[in-house]
Amino acid sequence: MDNILAFGAASAQAARVDAVFLMILVIGVFFFFLTQGLLIYFAVKYRRRVPDRDNETPRITGNPVLEFIWILIPSIVVVIIFYYGWRVYSDLRVPHGGESEVYVNARQWMYEIKYPDGRTAINEIRVPAGKPVKFILSASDVIHGFYLPDFRVKMDAIPGRTTTLWVQPDRPGEYQIYCTVYCGTGHSNMLARLIVMPPNAYAAWAAHGEEEAGEGREHESLAARGERVVKTAGCLNCHAIEGKVKIGPNFRGLYGSNVPLEGGKSVTADEDYLRESIEDPGAKIVKGSPNVMPTFKSSLSKGDIDAVVAYLKTL
Amino acid sequence: MAEESGNGRGYLAERGWRSWAYTMDHKRIGVMYLYTTIAFFLIGGVFALLLRLELLSPQARYFSDHAYNVFFTLHGAMMIFLFIIPAIPSGLGNFLIPLHIGARDVAFPRINLASYWVFVAGFLVVIASLVSPMDTGWTFYTPYSAKTGAAVATLSFGIFLIGMSSILTGLNFIVTIHKLRAPGMTWHRLPLFIWGMYATSIIQVVATPVVGVTFLLLAMERLLGVGFFDPAKGGDPVLFQHFFWFYSHPVVYVMILPAMGIISEVIPVFSRKPIFGYKAIAYSSLAIAFLGFLVWGHHMFTSGMSPAANAFFSFLTFFVAVPTAVKVFNWIATLYKGSITFESPMLYALTFIFLFAVGGLTGPFLGALATNVQLHDTYFVVAHFHYTMMGGTVMGFFAGLHYWFPKMTGKMLNEKVARIAWALIFVGFNVTFFTMFIVGVRGMPRRYAEYLPKFHVENVISTIGSVILAVGIAVMVLNFIRGLRKGPPAPGNPWRALSLEWQTPSPPDTGNFHEIPVVTDWPYSFGKAKGPAA
Numbered sequence: 001m002d003n004i005l006a007f008g009a010a011s012a013q014a015a016r017v018d019a020v021f022l023m024i025l026v027i028g029v030f031f032f033f034l035t036q037g038l039l040i041y042f043a044v045k046y047r048r049r050v051p052d053r054d055n056e057t058p059r060i061t062g063n064p065v066l067e068f069i070w071i072l073i074p075s076i077v078v079v080i081i082f083y084y085g086w087r088v089y090s091d092l093r094v095p096h097g098g099e100s101e102v103y104v105n106a107r108q109w110m111y112e113i114k115y116p117d118g119r120t121a122i123n124e125i126r127v128p129a130g131k132p133v134k135f136i137l138s139a140s141d142v143i144h145g146f147y148l149p150d151f152r153v154k155m156d157a158i159p160g161r162t163t164t165l166w167v168q169p170d171r172p173g174e175y176q177i178y179c180t181v182y183c184g185t186g187h188s189n190m191l192a193r194l195i196v197m198p199p200n201a202y203a204a205w206a207a208h209g210e211e212e213a214g215e216g217r218e219h220e221s222l223a224a225r226g227e228r229v230v231k232t233a234g235c236l237n238c239h240a241i242e243g244k245v246k247i248g249p250n251f252r253g254l255y256g257s258n259v260p261l262e263g264g265k266s267v268t269a270d271e272d273y274l275r276e277s278i279e280d281p282g283a284k285i286v287k288g289s290p291n292v293m294p295t296f297k298s299s300l301s302k303g304d305i306d307a308v309v310a311y312l313k314t315l
Numbered sequence: 316m317a318e319e320s321g322n323g324r325g326y327l328a329e330r331g332w333r334s335w336a337y338t339m340d341h342k343r344i345g346v347m348y349l350y351t352t353i354a355f356f357l358i359g360g361v362f363a364l365l366l367r368l369e370l371l372s373p374q375a376r377y378f379s380d381h382a383y384n385v386f387f388t389l390h391g392a393m394m395i396f397l398f399i400i401p402a403i404p405s406g407l408g409n410f411l412i413p414l415h416i417g418a419r420d421v422a423f424p425r426i427n428l429a430s431y432w433v434f435v436a437g438f439l440v441v442i443a444s445l446v447s448p449m450d451t452g453w454t455f456y457t458p459y460s461a462k463t464g465a466a467v468a469t470l471s472f473g474i475f476l477i478g479m480s481s482i483l484t485g486l487n488f489i490v491t492i493h494k495l496r497a498p499g500m501t502w503h504r505l506p507l508f509i510w511g512m513y514a515t516s517i518i519q520v521v522a523t524p525v526v527g528v529t530f531l532l533l534a535m536e537r538l539l540g541v542g543f544f545d546p547a548k549g550g551d552p553v554l555f556q557h558f559f560w561f562y563s564h565p566v567v568y569v570m571i572l573p574a575m576g577i578i579s580e581v582i583p584v585f586s587r588k589p590i591f592g593y594k595a596i597a598y599s600s601l602a603i604a605f606l607g608f609l610v611w612g613h614h615m616f617t618s619g620m621s622p623a624a625n626a627f628f629s630f631l632t633f634f635v636a637v638p639t640a641v642k643v644f645n646w647i648a649t650l651y652k653g654s655i656t657f658e659s660p661m662l663y664a665l666t667f668i669f670l671f672a673v674g675g676l677t678g679p680f681l682g683a684l685a686t687n688v689q690l691h692d693t694y695f696v697v698a699h700f701h702y703t704m705m706g707g708t709v710m711g712f713f714a715g716l717h718y719w720f721p722k723m724t725g726k727m728l729n730e731k732v733a734r735i736a737w738a739l740i741f742v743g744f745n746v747t748f749f750t751m752f753i754v755g756v757r758g759m760p761r762r763y764a765e766y767l768p769k770f771h772v773e774n775v776i777s778t779i780g781s782v783i784l785a786v787g788i789a790v791m792v793l794n795f796i797r798g799l800r801k802g803p804p805a806p807g808n809p810w811r812a813l814s815l816e817w818q819t820p821s822p823p824d825t826g827n828f829h830e831i832p833v834v835t836d837w838p839y840s841f842g843k844a845k846g847p848a849a
Contacts, residue, residue, distance in 0.1 A: 020685045021756075028676035035647060035672055042650035043665065046586070047657070057654050057842035062592040066648070067641070074640040078633035078679065085683025086626050092685065093622050142459040143552055145617070145692060149758030152689040156618050158553060159458060160546025163619045176767070180617075180692035180760045182452045184459060185381045188763035244375045290464075 010150035010196075011170045016088050017152035024081055092153060095166045099134040102127065106137065106144035106157040106179070108292045109186030109247070110234040112299065119206070120299055122234040123192040125177075127169055128202035134166040140294070145180030148194060156181055169196040185290070186247050189237045226311025229304045233296065241315065248289050255313045260287040274309045323804075325725065325822035339424035340825050344431050345410030346723065349716075352406055355397035355438070356709075357792070362390035364785055367747075367778040373768045383764035384450040391453030396474050397438055399708055400566060403573040404519070405434070405484050407715050408512050410723060412488055414816035415506045417497025417834060419826045422490040430483035437476030444469035452762060454563075457544035457555040461536050468537050471530035478523045478530075481569075485519030488512055497815070499834035503597075506814045506838050507590065510597040511576025514604040518565045518572075522608070526562035529555065553618050560611035568607040570704060572600050574711025575642055578664050581714050582646050584812045585661035586653030589839040592645040599638035606635045616687045625684055632682040639675055643668060658810070659733035663714035666741055670706025674699060677752065695755025701748045713740075713791070720795070721809050725822040726802030732794040739787025746780025814838035 009015045102125055103114040113121040127133045137146055137157040146165060147154035155165040169175075179190035197205065220228075230236065230251075238247035249259065255274065260266045262285040267273055276283055278300070281293035296305070326342045335343055365386050369378050378386070409427065413420050421427050444466040451460040451467065460467050492513050496505070532543045533555070542548025544555040575596075583590045590596065612620060612628030620628075646668055655661070677699045680686045690696060720728050754773040759766055766774070808817040815832060816823070 017685045017689055020683060021680065021689070024679050024683060024686065028679065032672055032676050035643060036669055039647050039650065039665065039668055042647065042653070043655055043657075046650060046653045046655050048587075048654045057586070057588045058652050059589055059840070059842040060591060060648075060652070061589045061839075062595070063648075067592050067595055067645075070644045071637060071641055074637050075634075078636050078682075081679050081683050082630050082633045085685045085687070086629060087685075089625070089684030089688060090622060092688065142462065143456060145760070147692070147758075147760060149689070149693075152685075154617050154688060154691060158619055160552070161619055176758070178758070178760045182384075182454075182456065182459070182762040184450070184463065185384060187384070188380065188760075188765045244379060246380065 014152040099132040103136045107140035109190040109237050111192045126195045128199045129172045129196045132168045137163045143181045147178045147180040150175045172196045222310040223314045226307035252315045326825045341421050349406035352402040359393035362386045367781040370774045380764040385448045388449045399570045417832045418495035430480040434480035437473045440473030457552045461545040468534040478527045481519050482523045485516035488516040504837040507579035508576035510600050511572040514600040515572045522562045522565040529558040560614045564611040565607040570708045574708040577711045577715040581660045581664040583839045586655050587841045588653040591648035602638040629684050660714045660718035662737045667710040674702030693755040694751040694759045698751035721805030727805045728798040736791035743784030750777045
């Protein structure tokens with residue numbers, strides 16, 4: 001069922017959605033060519049050739065049998081489409097049991113990931129291939145979407161509620177996650193990845209954490225580590241390195257600069273200001289930026305925060 | 316019926332702004348609505364072009380993400396609330412309903428004028444909200460709209476006023492159609508445009524108060540801190556979606572039913588044949604209006620409703636397809652053995668059927684639950700509703716404008732230029748929006764200021780299409796302006812139609828008819844007559 005629509009289904013479930021898509025497509029194309037073919041055929045065949053033939057057109061005002069048939073046929077067709085859409089959807093919604101769980105909290109403009117064993121991550125979910133996984137979705141501020149196009153599913157993450165979504169990731173690989181419910185300025189940057197790993201690689205990663213992928217990390221400089229954290233912790237969803245300002249201040253040249261604050265004061269961006277802005281972002285609000293950044297005090301280690309500050313100093 | 320003699324300028328004879336601002340003539344009020352709504356159509360179109368410009372590049376290049384978000388909000392809000400909802404009902408509907416049913420005016424001319432000025436007050440308030448422009452999308456989803464710094468309360472008050480104007484117009488039309496039909500104008504002799512307008516008016520009166528109340532609640536939440544929709548205040552954000560779509564789904568039929576009415580008028584006249592299945596078309600409008608109230612949940616299949624509720628809404632949604640398909644079959648059957656000509660109104664009417672078929676047949680992808688969950692909030696939805704709303708309603712509106720231009724202005728349009736504009740619009744529209752189906756199936760979410768590079772090609776093609784479309788619309792508008800200034804005088808009945816408005820001079824006099832006509836036949840008695848044609 002691979003590439004049934006030339007854009008790749010990542011699971012058997014997705015292929016079933018594609019089959020529904022294909023069925024509706026075939027029906028739709030058939031009725032399109034039937035109706036528009038007749039439209040064009042009649043328009044050409046019965047175009048006016050003799051100017052005053054007007055009163056020779058037959059006075060046909062209807063045909064009860066024909067009209068009954070074309071009420072009946074669409075009624076049957078739509079019931080069939082409804083039925084298959086609903087059947088596949090029901091199977092997609094109701095988990096079969098035995099899923100591992102991943103908690104996903106969406107906020108402006110990032111996804112905070114928590115695993116049941118206490119591991120946390122930002123904008124990156126790792127799961128083993130072949131085992132069903134259930135995402136338990138919540139939101140901190142406004143409604144967000146959690147869309148996995150390769151799996152053909154999405155679910156809204158709603159503040160004050162818990163919603164769930166499960167998939168059966170069959171094939172290892174990296175899959176895109178999008179926010180699909182408009183959630184403000186950073187909506188289109190609210191991206192994440194689902195990384196489906198071979199089971200043994202996943203087991204190694206789960207047991208050893210970051211070290212699994214961290215070959216040569218023992219010689220990593222502090223700034224290099226900071227760069228890695230900035231890229232994986234979602235900082236770049238809202239901060240550009242340089243160029244057009246996204247949500248918060250750009251990083252290039254930030255260190256040592258004079259930052260204007262809401263309320264007219266200003267502050268010099270030294271090490272302590274940078275650290276405070278990561279741990280307690282609401283303490284000093286940069287003029288013109290919304291106060292939406294969450295604290296990273298718990299999601300980044302002390303060492304990571306020091307590394308980020310060291311990295312920012314190099315920009 | 317013989318053509319009545321006029322003074323040459325008919326209802327347009329009186330000049331000066333007072334003759335317009337204080338007029339109670341339904342034709343003048345209709346024309347004021349048309350000018351206003353077309354102006355907002357053009358402004359909304361400029362916002363669309365700005366969106367397409369930004370989407371030429373995957374990264375933010377010309378505008379900030381916030382500016383892009385403001386642009387799509389204004390594009391949507393203007394097109395929906397200031398153009399497509401009022402344009403056909405309040406514009407063409409006002410002009411045509413009394414003429415079609417053989418009345419001198421609507422039932423309540425003063426309320427009619429009031430509704431126009433309430434509409435003006437509404438759009439002035441909407442414009443005032445631009446001091447802190449909206450960035451919520453035209454759907455105002457809470458709790459974002461409860462939290463954002465934009466002028467949500469101001470804009471929603473403006474739309475509240477516009478909704479009030481819509482209710483007044485709908486009420487006026489219902490009473491007019493019930494009480495002011497000419498002698499002999501039985502329900503089954505009504506032009507099908509009137510049936511479309513009748514169904515539309517019912518929706519306007521029943522559904523609009525719900526959105527009015529919803530916006531009041533939203534304003535109370537923002538201004539007084541009462542928690543209705545914001546969970547931080549103890550509210551429920553999904554409740555807002557239920558309220559919003561309880562209005563906003565039926566209202567898509569406010570947009571499409573009058574356009575379908577126009578198509579039902581144009582097709583028989585240019586085929587010289589009676590409309591096929593009159594009663595089926597008439598009653599299917601009422602069926603669509605009724606079913607339209609039961610399907611709002613299909614906008615919310617991923618909002619955490621129970622699978623059972625989703626199944627219920629999905630099932631009902633599919634039944635809107637049946638009366639809609641019946642109309643399309645009937646229009647095509649009307650062409651059979653006709654004597655068809657292709658003046659610009661007919662070109663737009665056939666384009667309506669063609670593009671609306673694409674829009675209609677892509678509906679089941681979104682009505683079926685499995686594929687909805689995949690395609691919801693992607694560009695597939697954007698393509699689908701532009702095919703129904705622009706390919707459908709707007710093409711129907713253009714058909715109506717070209718069809719009734721001689722009647723409204725007393726001038727003929729340049730047919731050749733009208734056809735050039737039509738060709739550009741047809742090509743530009745399909746290039747712009749068909750690519751959106753493809754990019755949507757590939758997974759691109761809507762309302763994205765920036766997008767992944769893999770969607771670049773489709774977006775560039777779409778932007779090129781939007782430029783062709785814009786040029787087509789510009790040519791059409793220039794043709795209207797030229798027609799108004801220099802067009803040759805129009806005869807009373809240039810299309811040789813049978814409905815009552817064409818039996819008056821072009822433009823009609825104030826009061827429409829010297830004597831109220833007595834109706835003896837329906838307006839579609841074309842072809843080999845068994846009895847005398849009207």
